Amino acid sequence: MTEVTMTVNGKSVTADVEPDTLLADFIRQNLSLTGTHVGCDTSQCGACCVLVDGDSMKSCTMLAVQADGAEITTIEGLATNGTFHPMQQAFHDNHALQCGFCTPGMLISAIDLATKNPDISESEIRHGLEGNLCRCTGYHNIVKAVKAGADAMRG
Amino acid sequence: MSFAYHKAASVNDAASQAGGDAALLAGGMTLLPAIKLGLSDPRRLVDLADLGELRGITRDGDTLTIGSMTRHADVAASAEVQGAIPALAKLAGGIGDAQVRHRGTIGGSIANNDPAADYPAACLGLGATIVTTSREIAADDFFTGLFETALEEGEIITSVRFPVPEKAAYEKFVQPASRFALVGVFAAQGPAGTRVAVTGAGLSGVYRASDMEAALESDFSADAIDGITVPEDNMAADIHAAADYRAHLVKVIAGRAIAAAAG
Ligand SMILES: Cc1cc2nc3c(=O)[nH]c(=O)nc-3n(C[C@H](O)[C@H](O)[C@H](O)COP(=O)(O)OP(=O)(O)OC[C@H]3O[C@@H](n4cnc5c(N)ncnc54)[C@H](O)[C@@H]3O)c2cc1C
Ligand code: FES
Ligand code: FES
Numbered sequence: 001m002t003e004v005t006m007t008v009n010g011k012s013v014t015a016d017v018e019p020d021t022l023l024a025d026f027i028r029q030n031l032s033l034t035g036t037h038v039g040c041d042t043s044q045c046g047a048c049c050v051l052v053d054g055d056s057m058k059s060c061t062m063l064a065v066q067a068d069g070a071e072i073t074t075i076e077g078l079a080t081n082g083t084f085h086p087m088q089q090a091f092h093d094n095h096a097l098q099c100g101f102c103t104p105g106m107l108i109s110a111i112d113l114a115t116k117n118p119d120i121s122e123s124e125i126r127h128g129l130e131g132n133l134c135r136c137t138g139y140h141n142i143v144k145a146v147k148a149g150a151d152a153m154r155g
Numbered sequence: 156m157s158f159a160y161h162k163a164a165s166v167n168d169a170a171s172q173a174g175g176d177a178a179l180l181a182g183g184m185t186l187l188p189a190i191k192l193g194l195s196d197p198r199r200l201v202d203l204a205d206l207g208e209l210r211g212i213t214r215d216g217d218t219l220t221i222g223s224m225t226r227h228a229d230v231a232a233s234a235e236v237q238g239a240i241p242a243l244a245k246l247a248g249g250i251g252d253a254q255v256r257h258r259g260t261i262g263g264s265i266a267n268n269d270p271a272a273d274y275p276a277a278c279l280g281l282g283a284t285i286v287t288t289s290r291e292i293a294a295d296d297f298f299t300g301l302f303e304t305a306l307e308e309g310e311i312i313t314s315v316r317f318p319v320p321e322k323a324a325y326e327k328f329v330q331p332a333s334r335f336a337l338v339g340v341f342a343a344q345g346p347a348g349t350r351v352a353v354t355g356a357g358l359s360g361v362y363r364a365s366d367m368e369a370a371l372e373s374d375f376s377a378d379a380i381d382g383i384t385v386p387e388d389n390m391a392a393d394i395h396a397a398a399d400y401r402a403h404l405v406k407v408i409a410g411r412a413i414a415a416a417a418g
Contacts, residue, residue: 002160018157019158019159019160019200020157020158041191042188042191042192043184043187043188043255046252046254049254052257055228055257056253056254056257057254057257057258058254058255061183061184061187061188061258062183062187062258063160063183063187063200065160065162065202066180066183066202066204068162109253109254112253113253128253129253130251130252130253130334131251131252131253131254131255132252
């Protein structure tokens with residue numbers, strides 16, 4: 001066992017983990033934050049994306065020990081006091097989800113993109129979301145939502 | 156999958172722990188999927204993540220040096236790289252997806268030498284030097300076969316030195332599911348000569364197209380390779396593309412890379 005300490009959605013957590021524990025499993029099982037989904041478990045689909053020190057990363061392809069000392073944001077950390085994050089609201093308004101399985105990862109990637117590139121273009125959104133697969137929507141409304149969310153984040 | 160984990164405190168510490176049943180861990184974007192699939196089964200992981208001296212980008216005259224732990228996203232966004240070798244920044248920005256670029260490193264990519272990886276084409280196409288804990292290796296001598304390199308057991312890549320070229324461009328025909336190169340060509344002219352490096356296509360991995368290089372020597376233009384035929388016997392064939400298709404693509408993509416480099 002190895003001790004890890006990280007900040008998850010603003011709260012410090014410390015736990016003993018086996019070195020082979022994936023960050024996705026640590027978040028879902030140790031912290032009971034099951035909004036982070038595991039779709040493929042092979043680094044392809046992006047359902048497991050979380051923000052690690054401000055960058056979107058696939059938590060199925062990271063060890064919990066590699067996140068020692070990091071600041072993590074999961075889907076559960078986006079809303080404040082029951083009010084959606086502007087990107088969540090934009091997904092809602094633009095009907096950017098159907099089954100919702102990909103949505104937590106999509107939102108995390110979208111917020112990363114819009115934070116670093118506030119005036120993001122449609123083609124930049126499509127390139128930026130290449131690591132997030134959606135089996136339902138055909139992406140069109142997701143792209144619209146990310147643009148609207150980015151505009152809302154700029155205020 | 157079951158292993159012990161050690162976060163190296165220094166390059167010397169990493170070197171003393173490396174080798175045998177241990178694997179070096181950089182971004183983990185290749186190693187961890189390989190472990191999960193049972194393709195790799197190390198007993199110990201030696202994590203290079205804390206070694207700041209392996210990270211960073213510096214330009215000194217006509218040489219651009221990139222630390223082995225520098226992530227693809229940092230190379231893509233670097234003003235230094237965009238100024239010195241824009242083709243290299245573009246290449247890094249086209250690797251995998253945003254999440255892969257946030258963790259994957261140049262050292263991990265070239266140590267792995269996937270036959271469809273992008274960086275090996277840049278190293279060979281620019282005549283880079285791979286600097287390790289024990290020596291300096293010319294890119295021409297580094298990539299020795301499929302997933303094979305000149306690295307000895309326990310040898311750690313510390314940085315890659317690129318001579319700044321006069322002209323360079325990278326074009327890749329993307330395999331849409333993985334975004335690896337179905338065929339990628341890096342064409343350049345500079346201190347290391349006229350070079351055309353091909354990834355994704357060759358049966359034994361990345362290679363230099365010497366006939367194209369000879370044709371470009373006197374006339375660096377896409378027209379110069381018109382008369383060249385790419386033989387299909389050295390081409391890889393798989394579910395994504397047959398050998399004759401890859402051979403055809405090599406010439407098409409090389410033409411585009413040369414035209415882009417010629418400006
Ligand atoms: C979905 C997906 C898409 C991808 N698409 C592309 C693509 O389009 N193009 C492309 O080129 N790559 C692609 N990759 C691979 C990606 O670029 C990897 O990041 C890279 O190949 C390995 O880098 P890493 O830092 O993650 O290394 P790791 O996975 O940590 O290590 C890889 C290997 O290199 C060794 N190693 C690592 N660092 C060193 C060092 N400093 N010295 C010596 N040995 C070392 C390790 O021991 C291991 O054997 C993709 C990967 C994924 C998961
Ligand atoms: S579950 Fe991590 S990328 Fe699919
Ligand atoms: S909404 Fe179903 S996978 Fe995207």
